[in-house]
Amino acid sequence: MPARDETKRNTEIESTVTPAPLPERCEVHCLDLAKVNRGKELLLNDDVYFELAEVYRTLADSSRAKIVYSLLHQELCTCDLAAIVGLSDSAVSQHLRVLRLLRVVKSRRDGKMVFHSLDDSHVRILLNVALNHLRHRKHTDEVPERGE
DSSP: OHHHHHHHHHHHHHHHHSOOOOOSSOSSOOOOHHHHHHHHHHOOOHHHHHHHHHHHHHHTSHHHHHHHHHHHHOOEEHHHHHHHHTOOHHHHHHHHHHHHHTTSEEEEEETTEEEEEESSHHHHHHHHHHHHHHHHHTTTSOOOOTTO
């Protein structure tokens, strides 16, 4: 019985040591007009933010993220992609259509086969930066590597 009480005390101590999260808002509302004006000057056209959001929305689908990740390493035909990500050929084709529209993926026909690859190196960089961010955020926690 004393062992349980000791465990409970240790848990309570650990929970009180955890620092409180930072608040999301300032406690006092005041503006630095120079910074606000500079920030407004630096904003891009709203169309750019719409297109940017579309790219991220496209990659927010886990199946499409798997497809893009698979293409990071090699060019693949639709059938191979379907087998890798565990979807039907039809489902993969629909995902590829969305990815092509946003120029994330490009396709080429070779006889009766259609092969897919990343559209350009920017997509590769974007994916690698996002994966590095996940690894960094987790510090030493494991982010699954290939095949895990």
